Amino acid sequence: MKKEKIYGIYRGDEFVTVGTLKECAEHLGVKENTIRFMxxxxYAKRRKDDGNSLVAFLVE
Structure with a gap:
């Protein structure tokens, strides 16, 4: 069985959530593809560095 990847979501320097694609998407009320795109x-080029943009990281 394939191990699911874990993602961390931040808004600026503030931690928002951590979990699988599905868990993060449900927490934020968006689609899983949105988390993948982040x-x-x-996405890094498009987002504003105003400290209010969401950023997703793959946790290894």
Missing amino acids: TTPS
Whole structure:
């Protein structure tokens, strides 16, 4: 069985949540694809560095 990946979500320097794609998506009220997109370089280029943007990291 494949081990699920764990993601950490932050808003600026503030911790929001940690969990699987499904858990994080449910906590934030968004789709799983949104969490996946938040880990991409494209999202990093688009988001504003105002300290209010959400950022997702793959926890290894």
